[in-house]
Amino acid sequence: MNRTIVALLGAALTALAFPAAAHHSFAVWDMTQNIEFKGVVETLKFRNPHMAMTLTTTKPDGTKETINFTEGAPANMLVRMGLDPAVIAPGQEITVIGAPRKDDPNEYFIKSIVLKDGTKFQSIGP
């Protein structure tokens, strides 16, 4: 299965009226970037108003690195897209496309989650 499920977060961001409302500003993130990380989920906070996770990746030299995704789409939005949090539970191997914080490149926003079977849950971006 290779399919992409796109959320309305992008629309919500540009509409961000709910600036007023739902979410805080996304201006802290460099959304022009799409950095791909493949690894194993270490921790998961599948929550509102934003999910968060850490991912353990293996660098070319074999050493491990923890990538800190401090923010992503609201859990409810991902559920509505059909994402079962069990498939991204700790221990699961996934790919995450992230955008770094402008003022802290060690923190990332989750733009997309790609499962091993190719299913892509895309909250914003390409």
Next chain:
Amino acid sequence: MAIGFWRLSAVTLAIGLPGFALAQAARPTQGSHPDFSGIYFPAVGPGMRSQTPAQLPYNDAAKKLVADYQKSFTLDDDPGRYCIWPGMPRAVWGAPFSVEIQQRPQDLSIYWEGYGMYRKIYMADHNPPKQLVPSAMGHSVARWEGDTLVVETDKLKPYPYMTRMATSSAAHVVERLHLEQHADAKGQPAKYLVDELVLTDPKVYTEPVKIKATLQLRPDLSLIEYTCTDTLWDDYLTQRGLTLPDLDELPSGAKE
């Protein structure tokens, strides 16, 4: 709750948006009035996406507060992170979550999935209760003008977040809600609840702020529980050095 049915009016009107067919006024009824009951989702498509006005007509005093706020508060200092209800009028537009409306002759109840917000609109001709304490959603009283529901809201508590369409306790909101039926962005028939909103707040703005919000009827959707404060609680526990037990680690069927 009496559930209305969709009765299409013979009245049609054209809307000047590309990709849209002729529009029809959709009039599900509850007694002699339209019935807004249903599950909705913020509409997307040309002309339907609602936005906070890019330029708000702040008065001079409010402009200074905005400037001061922007000096002191960062982008991370946001009430949304702390699950503060946006409240009225901000709740009306934009959030990408379902909205459920239940209508009775005496009132309407609106449930927003986002932030678990809840609002009551009382009908003026059914002896609405008074509200003593200002609140995020305020006190809303409505009347029918034909097929349009006119809602007036006051008793709002201040929302002093200057980059988030701030409002004072002097804020007054008038909404005109009506149903429409026309094609969606994909050319498929769709039903909409349109909310034309006017905010006046003489303490903050020099003139009324007008916003049009459109919800699309989505009976295929449901509301999902939206809890928002887990992170705040976790942060507190971390500060206290406490760890909650993981009940899921217990074996099933354990005997005494």
